[in-house]
Amino acid sequence: DVKVTQSSRYLVKRTGEKVFLECVQDMDHENMFWYRQDPGLGLRLIYFSYDVKMKEKGDIPEGYSVSREKKERFSLILESASTNQTSMYLCASSGTGTSDSNQPQHFGDGTRLSIL
Amino acid sequence: SQQGEEDPQALSIQEGENATMNCSYKTSINNLQWYRQNSGRGLVHLILIRSNEREKHSGRLRVTLDTSKKSSSLLITASRAADTASYFCAPGTGGFKTIFGAGTRLFVKA
Numbered sequence: 336d337v338k339v340t341q342s343s344r345y346l347v348k349r350t351g352e353k354v355f356l357e358c359v360q361d362m363d364h365e366n367m368f369w370y371r372q373d374p375g376l377g378l379r380l381i382y383f384s385y386d387v388k389m390k391e392k393g394d395i396p397e398g399y400s401v402s403r404e405k406k407e408r409f410s411l412i413l414e415s416a417s418t419n420q421t422s423m424y425l426c427a428s429s430g431t432g433t434s435d436s437n438q439p440q441h442f443g444d445g446t447r448l449s450i451l
Numbered sequence: 452s453q454q455g456e457e458d459p460q461a462l463s464i465q466e467g468e469n470a471t472m473n474c475s476y477k478t479s480i481n482n483l484q485w486y487r488q489n490s491g492r493g494l495v496h497l498i499l500i501r502s503n504e505r506e507k508h509s510g511r512l513r514v515t516l517d518t519s520k521k522s523s524s525l526l527i528t529a530s531r532a533a534d535t536a537s538y539f540c541a542p543g544t545g546g547f548k549t550i551f552g553a554g555t556r557l558f559v560k561a
Contacts, residue, residue: 376553425494429547437546439484441496
């Protein structure tokens with residue numbers, strides 16, 4: 336079974352801090368994703384990566400950056416944390432498959448981040 | 452990629468009953484996926500149905516797809532308390548991104 340591991344289940348940080356959320360997958364997947372999930376808004380894509388050192392902005396990239404130095408690891412960085420970034424953050428990975436089909440995504444259990 | 456819209460937003464049933472959730476989308480798709488999310492956890496992939504398929508089964512799950520109506524439904528038969536979760540559909544138009552809707556919250560009463 337694919338395992339996607341997020342480094343922390345719960346995290347509390349202060350406004351203005353630089354925050355790192357780490358995600359590791361063990362299935363040699365090409366694609367990795369970061370989402371945030373807020374009540375009533377569903378999942379919103381922040382960034383995704385389709386290869387090492389490659390990244391693409393999702394729908395809400397402002398205030399975030401990412402790093403993918405190794406295939407199995409995808410990091411989300413909050414450059415200067417603000418209270419409106421308090422949320423549940425979910426990491427996912429998927430294989431590439433064929434170019435015309437969306438592949439199933441495998442999710443970690445999420446990091447509930449609170450910015451005080 | 453596009454977003455699916457799940458209906459209803461919330462559903463409450465008794466254990467043993469069937470639960471039906473619907474998904475509508477706007478443009479042509481290559482496939483459609485359904486996911487489940489238990490409270491406080493990540494999403495789990497349930498089933499993928501391709502655009503040339505009309506129905507697919509997996510255990511107590513039955514998914515239908517009507518591309519002419521741009522809709523899909525997920526039926527869970529003989530629901531159990533453990534089926535209490537949020538369910539998301541994800542229409543796929545190719546590419547790397549999958550966009551999730553707000554989901555249907557299912558509550559199964561024991």
